[in-house]
Amino acid sequence: MSIRFLGAVLIIAVCGGFGFRLAAAHRTDLLYLRNLVSVLDYMECELNYRLTPLPKLCRQAAGEHPKTIGPFFMQLADTLDSQICADVSVCVAAVLENFPAMPQGTAQCLRMLGSTLGCYDLDGQVKGLQGVRTESRRIYESLDANKDARLRSYRVLGICAGAALTIVLI
Secondary structure, three states: OHHHHHHHHHHHHHHHHHHHHHHHHHHHHHHHHHHHHHHHHHHHHHHHHHOOOHHHHHHHHHOOOOOOOHHHHHHHHHHHHHOOOOOHHHHHHHHHHOOOOOOHHHHHHHHHHHHHOOOOOHHHHHHHHHHHHHHHHHHHHHHHOOHHHHHHHHHHHHHHHHHHHHHHHO
């Protein structure tokens, strides 16, 4: 009987842990998108007022949020400096491969950013940054809508799924 009880507790704990992990991933995605919007604001200001070259701009942007989105921009700056790829979008794709844990919404916006950086004159790049920022905010707002209820649902569904699985198996 004690082995069944231990198994039931483990099943509920694993399923509940999965629900809590989904909630944590959702919060992480929101954090990364919020930081990306901040970095895009910074990049736009730097381009408008200082005409900072792209590798240096990426390094400076990396310093804005060094624990979340910063390592991506630092590695992008190194890739741009080494001139391994001829196109910025190829560099962004190559760097994104090194960050498999990058949240999906943020990665999508970074791919959009790669397709606009370095391709146009100043006005085109600023418009490209504004477009990526708009898309980032749209994704952020869709994830943030009813966030508390959604996070609670993830956690509760994980625990309930574990309880249901335990009932079925016992």
